[in-house]
Amino acid sequence: xxxxxxxxxxxxxxxxxxxxxxxxxxxxxxxxxxxxxxxxxxxxxxxxxxxxxxxxxxxxxxxxxxxxxxxxxxxxxxxxxxxxxxxxxxxxxxxxxxxxxxxxxxxxxxxxxxxxxxxxxxxxxxxxxx
Numbered sequence: 001x002x003x004x005x006x007x008x009x010x011x012x013x014x015x016x017x018x019x020x021x022x023x024x025x026x027x028x029x030x031x032x033x034x035x036x037x038x039x040x041x042x043x044x045x046x047x048x049x050x051x052x053x054x055x056x057x058x059x060x061x062x063x064x065x066x067x068x069x070x071x072x073x074x075x076x077x078x079x080x081x082x083x084x085x086x087x088x089x090x091x092x093x094x095x096x097x098x099x100x101x102x103x104x105x106x107x108x109x110x111x112x113x114x115x116x117x118x119x120x121x122x123x124x125x126x127x128x129x130x
Contacts, residue, residue, distance in 0.1 A: 004009065024050075043082075 043056040043063060054076075063080040066073060094125045 040059050041057065042056050045056070046054045048054055048067070052067060055066045055068055057064050057066065061082065062078075064075065064083050065077040065080065067076055068074075
């Protein structure tokens with residue numbers, strides 16, 4: 001019985017520590033879930049120290065960097081253009097590459113020959129052997 005009570009007590013202490021850590025900002029940096037319909041979202045957060053936090057927010061296609069503390073809010077940088085991801089860059093470069101024809105490599109190819117009409121042996125006057 002003592003074991004069960006001690007186990008419940010330890011689990012409740014872990015739960016209280018988790019709630020306190022979230023309340024005072026000791027959590028891990030978070031990333032917002034992507035959604036096509038959302039215009040405003042938190043991209044990333046970073047704890048600077050126990051009281052201050054950097055927050056990168058996105059509105060439409062523009063990002064803003066804020067410093068938040070219990071007593072003030074400070075705009076560090078605004079109108080940041082978000083970087084493209086690697087897939088978008090590769091797709092854009094591939095589209096550019098297909099728009100320009102490649103340069104021919106090696107010696108030039110000979111001009112095409114004119115087709116020759118084939119003549120049957122009867123038309124040419126050649127006799128067939130029996």
